[in-house]
Amino acid sequence: VPALITPDDLGAYEEARRGFNLYADKRPAAVAFPESEKEVVDIVRYAPEAGLRVNVQGTGHNQMALPEELGDTIVVRTDRLRGVHIDPVARVARVRAGDRWGDVVAIAAGYRLAPQSGTSSTVGVVGYTLGGGLPVALGRKYGLAANNVLAIELVTADGELRRVDHQTDPDLFWALRGGGGSFGAVTAIELPLYEIPEVYCGWLAFPLERADDALEGWRRLTETAPPELSLTGRLLAIPPLPEMPEPLRGKAFAIAQVAYVGAEAEGAELIQPVRDLGPTFDTVVPGGPEALSRLHQDPPDPVPTVSSHMLVDALPAEAIPAIVAASGVGPGQPLLSLEFRHAGAALADAPTHGGARSTLEGEYVMFAATLATSPATVAAARAHYRVLRAALAPWDTGRAYLNLVEEKTDVAALFASDATHDRLREIKARYDPGNVFRANHEITPGRVA
Numbered sequence: 001v002p003a004l005i006t007p008d009d010l011g012a013y014e015e016a017r018r019g020f021n022l023y024a025d026k027r028p029a030a031v032a033f034p035e036s037e038k039e040v041v042d043i044v045r046y047a048p049e050a051g052l053r054v055n056v057q058g059t060g061h062n063q064m065a066l067p068e069e070l071g072d073t074i075v076v077r078t079d080r081l082r083g084v085h086i087d088p089v090a091r092v093a094r095v096r097a098g099d100r101w102g103d104v105v106a107i108a109a110g111y112r113l114a115p116q117s118g119t120s121s122t123v124g125v126v127g128y129t130l131g132g133g134l135p136v137a138l139g140r141k142y143g144l145a146a147n148n149v150l151a152i153e154l155v156t157a158d159g160e161l162r163r164v165d166h167q168t169d170p171d172l173f174w175a176l177r178g179g180g181g182s183f184g185a186v187t188a189i190e191l192p193l194y195e196i197p198e199v200y201c202g203w204l205a206f207p208l209e210r211a212d213d214a215l216e217g218w219r220r221l222t223e224t225a226p227p228e229l230s231l232t233g234r235l236l237a238i239p240p241l242p243e244m245p246e247p248l249r250g251k252a253f254a255i256a257q258v259a260y261v262g263a264e265a266e267g268a269e270l271i272q273p274v275r276d277l278g279p280t281f282d283t284v285v286p287g288g289p290e291a292l293s294r295l296h297q298d299p300p301d302p303v304p305t306v307s308s309h310m311l312v313d314a315l316p317a318e319a320i321p322a323i324v325a326a327s328g329v330g331p332g333q334p335l336l337s338l339e340f341r342h343a344g345a346a347l348a349d350a351p352t353h354g355g356a357r358s359t360l361e362g363e364y365v366m367f368a369a370t371l372a373t374s375p376a377t378v379a380a381a382r383a384h385y386r387v388l389r390a391a392l393a394p395w396d397t398g399r400a401y402l403n404l405v406e407e408k409t410d411v412a413a414l415f416a417s418d419a420t421h422d423r424l425r426e427i428k429a430r431y432d433p434g435n436v437f438r439a440n441h442e443i444t445p446g447r448v449a
């Protein structure tokens, strides 16, 4: 078994248990950093013998949903299992468990190819894909990333390293694609890449006082957008930090965030109605596929955050003033950002060979976040999330998307139906009857049919 870092290792333990979200404060029995697939096998075989469970983490981005006390769990960090291999002819990437989206995007862009990456370069490819994978731009055209995965390599609870796909283990392959990290320690994943010669993306940003107009313009555009156009409506408070550019520092904006996969002329024509509203900043420009990973401006370094998420039905015009009134973003307000990502198109059409999370319920994906800089800011944010959720209640689908839930939650509500959750529990009982693997959002073994 590779070295286990335990609470007795003082400084090393504090460092090892820290994830990207600095607000998370989890105390596992031990943390391991395997350097090979063989070492992953060794840990998976060792843990149950020692009466311990296993939680696998790529980056610790989504640690928050785990319990604080993890005294029965070894956290397996995959940081040292790195190495992206791209076959530009077949347009396939093999990505190891520790690779982040930034690694794949950079290499693929050299071939004018792009993966179905999310908004952030620092998110783990495997963790993201096991949860479903909502791409920043290639979702409305090609669906959730998990639906397009070609094969997954993992160590299952019996200690075997396997390569699974549609043919070899259709049930396990289905569960892994959206059911999260409850089914094994994934060591690598094979993904398709897409030929993307050019994109047209950026922000149309308006002063917060114009939020009603700006978000209504964005909302109307979503009603007719083609699958190549992904639009996010955002309200964003730029923190008053010295590293922020002076014209933005400490100010709040309403933003129509544009990601068009195609030529500038077509993209410009599509977004013209919002441009006609006269944004203060217009950063929408043509670029290569790598521009998509800078679009959302997610923090490059670890930060403490708390968030809230909802899958939202179609938004009628009267929803916009309700959203603006309850946003909680602006001077003296508790939230850093509130966004609505337009889903629909291929994200709503169930493909033939989809996984456990094959579509998203609702037309929009709400995500709200706050920097957790003090207990008071966290308390204020959490209180405000309740206000926001109450304002959005008329359009709440009642379901949520696993990857964007960063609190302990009712896991059944993370799937399209209770039947999906029941099937996941039944597959868990077959592949991990002893409940060795603990995901952040846990599927527990159910009754075998």
Ligand SMILES: Cc1cc2nc3c(=O)[nH]c(=O)nc-3n(C[C@H](O)[C@H](O)[C@H](O)COP(=O)(O)OP(=O)(O)OC[C@H]3O[C@@H](n4cnc5c(N)ncnc54)[C@H](O)[C@@H]3O)c2cc1C
Pocket (backbone or CB within 6 Å): 019, 055, 056, 057, 058, 059, 060, 061, 062, 063, 078, 097, 117, 118, 119, 120, 122, 123, 124, 125, 126, 127, 128, 129, 130, 131, 132, 133, 134, 135, 136, 180, 181, 182, 184, 185, 186, 187, 298, 299, 403, 404, 438, 439, 440, 441
């Ligand atoms: C800034 C930011 C932007 C984001 N943008 C998007 C987005 O655009 N689209 C989207 O869909 N999601 C997005 N997410 C959510 C992200 O996909 C989830 O937080 C995801 O769980 C992160 O995976 P990770 O490996 O980085 O995090 P971790 O916290 O390390 O892992 C989360 C969970 O994934 C499982 N897991 C991870 N690696 C393995 C493995 N090798 N084997 C088995 N299980 C494993 C485990 O259950 C683990 O607890 C974003 C998150 C952040 C913080």
